[in-house]
Amino acid sequence: MWQAAGPATGKEKDRVLSTANTQALPISVSHVTKTYGAVHALDDVSLEIESGEFLTLLGPSGSGKTTLLMVLAGFTRPDHGSLKFGDREVIRTPPHLRDVGMTFQSYALFPHMSVAGNVGYPLRLRNVPKAEIAERVAGALETVQLGGFGERRIDQLSGGQRQRVAVARAIVFEPRILLMDEPLSALDKKLRDQMQIELRSLHEKLGMTTVYVTHDQREALTMSDRIAVVNHGRIMQLATPRDLYEKPANRFVADFIGDSTFLPVTRRGQQIVFEDQPLNHAAPAPEAPSLLLMARPERIHLLTGTPQERMNTFEAVAQQVIYQGDSYLLNAQLHNGEIMSLRGAVRQGTVDGLPSEGDRIRLGLAPEDTVIIDGRES
Amino acid sequence: MRWLTSPATETQVTHGQRLWLYVLSVVIMILLVVPTLIVIPMSFSDSQYLEFPPETWSTRWYQNYFGSAEWMLATRTSLKVAFLTMLVATPIGVLAAYGLHASQVAFVRIAFVLLITPMMVPIVLIAVGAFYAYVKLQILYTVTGLVLAHTVLALPLVVIVTGAALKGYDMSQEQAARSLGAPRWRAFLTVTLPQIKFAVVTSALLSFLTSFDEVIVAMFISGGDNPTLTRNMFNALRDQIDPTIASISTIMVLVTTGAMVLAQVFGQQRK
Numbered sequence: 283m284w285q286a287a288g289p290a291t292g293k294e295k296d297r298v299l300s301t302a303n304t305q306a307l308p309i310s311v312s313h314v315t316k317t318y319g320a321v322h323a324l325d326d327v328s329l330e331i332e333s334g335e336f337l338t339l340l341g342p343s344g345s346g347k348t349t350l351l352m353v354l355a356g357f358t359r360p361d362h363g364s365l366k367f368g369d370r371e372v373i374r375t376p377p378h379l380r381d382v383g384m385t386f387q388s389y390a391l392f393p394h395m396s397v398a399g400n401v402g403y404p405l406r407l408r409n410v411p412k413a414e415i416a417e418r419v420a421g422a423l424e425t426v427q428l429g430g431f432g433e434r435r436i437d438q439l440s441g442g443q444r445q446r447v448a449v450a451r452a453i454v455f456e457p458r459i460l461l462m463d464e465p466l467s468a469l470d471k472k473l474r475d476q477m478q479i480e481l482r483s484l485h486e487k488l489g490m491t492t493v494y495v496t497h498d499q500r501e502a503l504t505m506s507d508r509i510a511v512v513n514h515g516r517i518m519q520l521a522t523p524r525d526l527y528e529k530p531a532n533r534f535v536a537d538f539i540g541d542s543t544f545l546p547v548t549r550r551g552q553q554i555v556f557e558d559q560p561l562n563h564a565a566p567a568p569e570a571p572s573l574l575l576m577a578r579p580e581r582i583h584l585l586t587g588t589p590q591e592r593m594n595t596f597e598a599v600a601q602q603v604i605y606q607g608d609s610y611l612l613n614a615q616l617h618n619g620e621i622m623s624l625r626g627a628v629r630q631g632t633v634d635g636l637p638s639e640g641d642r643i644r645l646g647l648a649p650e651d652t653v654i655i656d657g658r659e660s
Numbered sequence: 661m662r663w664l665t666s667p668a669t670e671t672q673v674t675h676g677q678r679l680w681l682y683v684l685s686v687v688i689m690i691l692l693v694v695p696t697l698i699v700i701p702m703s704f705s706d707s708q709y710l711e712f713p714p715e716t717w718s719t720r721w722y723q724n725y726f727g728s729a730e731w732m733l734a735t736r737t738s739l740k741v742a743f744l745t746m747l748v749a750t751p752i753g754v755l756a757a758y759g760l761h762a763s764q765v766a767f768v769r770i771a772f773v774l775l776i777t778p779m780m781v782p783i784v785l786i787a788v789g790a791f792y793a794y795v796k797l798q799i800l801y802t803v804t805g806l807v808l809a810h811t812v813l814a815l816p817l818v819v820i821v822t823g824a825a826l827k828g829y830d831m832s833q834e835q836a837a838r839s840l841g842a843p844r845w846r847a848f849l850t851v852t853l854p855q856i857k858f859a860v861v862t863s864a865l866l867s868f869l870t871s872f873d874e875v876i877v878a879m880f881i882s883g884g885d886n887p888t889l890t891r892n893m894f895n896a897l898r899d900q901i902d903p904t905i906a907s908i909s910t911i912m913v914l915v916t917t918g919a920m921v922l923a924q925v926f927g928q929q930r931k
Contacts, residue, residue, distance in 0.1 A: 377838040390836035404840035
């Protein structure tokens, strides 16, 4: 299914508006379809991206997220559909007239030019006077914290520095839309975490509408105003990071974002039951032919005393405990054979006192964390 | 000798154990080079006939070559045709290689095979074909005809050399340039071309030499006011065996080697 994009809700909406730059442009994608042979790379995709928004296209490889970005950039012409930047229809506009900044997975820096040569390239194309080019290149390099690197050769830079040059080059001509294709995938984890924060604050500062492609769900949750989860060329869900995590539209989204245990449940009259056990759940269950209980591992309690009122409890047999440094993972088998995973913080550096294999234990799930989702894959 | 027992590479194989390889390599190099070099002493012979080794020495055959209007005409034709072939084949071949590389159309494979066909078929077939076609088109014995035929022969080399360079080139750079505001032709000229320029220069040189060295096609379609050097040399060999040919060959070897050395130096500087 594809969802008509509504405006962002609640807090996130305020954040979008407060950073909105008058220069930024909204993007409107409607009914875009692209097929390669029999494969639908994009299947009737519609999407409204607000002015100044940071929107992430998240999906596994081959899901169509990059194809959609290439449609926005103008490198892929869809079979049909419409694409508007502001009020301007651009579906037939060639890439060089679209005025969008873009960064590439490989950075695509020009090795035969210096750092300043790279960053000044879009300005030279626009016949900006030389003195102004120097000034704006220096400014852009300053923005990405590479002041004074102008004369360096590209092959003298580290991966993180190349990434910054690519960003500087994409923003120096002040495009109103910025497209980023997995810009951090080639960096190691520490640097990636740091760059996520940096890119996000750069976005706040410049306020251009940003479309970001990644397959890393944590990156998407960290950076985005809204996330569009893409699979099989369709948008599975478009929501704020929080809504996506808390209220996934279907099993694919729930599975792709974060870890979870899924238990098959059924509707019996007004109630949702798991193995004859009625469940207390805060949010209403969706209307769908098959339903699942989604339990996030960090929301499951290991019960020792009397559970809180209305908490759903599950009898289980403990299996192995997996020590992961900051947390532990306890797998427990329910009596119907399903495995439920529970994640807890490791305190005082120990996992002593946790049940050992074979112990009978009780797991608890608060009604707010008892999320009933559409059991279909899409 | 310590050298014989020292390791040849990072493996434990010693230079001593590699000796046979070194000897074989030297023998092969000699076999490759000597037939070319043998013309040099022959060209300085004082004899009426081609002989090796020469008994007496002189530079009369060089004087004969530079003094002969016929040889000078042929030299001018060869240089002119080679230069024009280079100017025609290089841009066409580079653009073809670029098109083959950038395009995703299935026809690309067929186009590639068609482009390199002149390298596969016996050149005499091309020569015979060109001869009859040129008679009809009335461009036999013209510079235009020669340049066209030599371009056909040079194109496969340009396409292969430039295509190989493009394989190692990240096309997303060109996409980046286009997203930054460059029309496609400008992205190619400012981003792609500077990075494959060594291959392009090599291609140009090979086109020049392909034409300059070519004899079979030239035998059929050059002549009259526009004989090539190679054609005249071939005829001279047949009619009168005199060492002028050896002196011309020597000059050609020097020009060719010089050009290759220049290309190498140019390539080294780039790295």
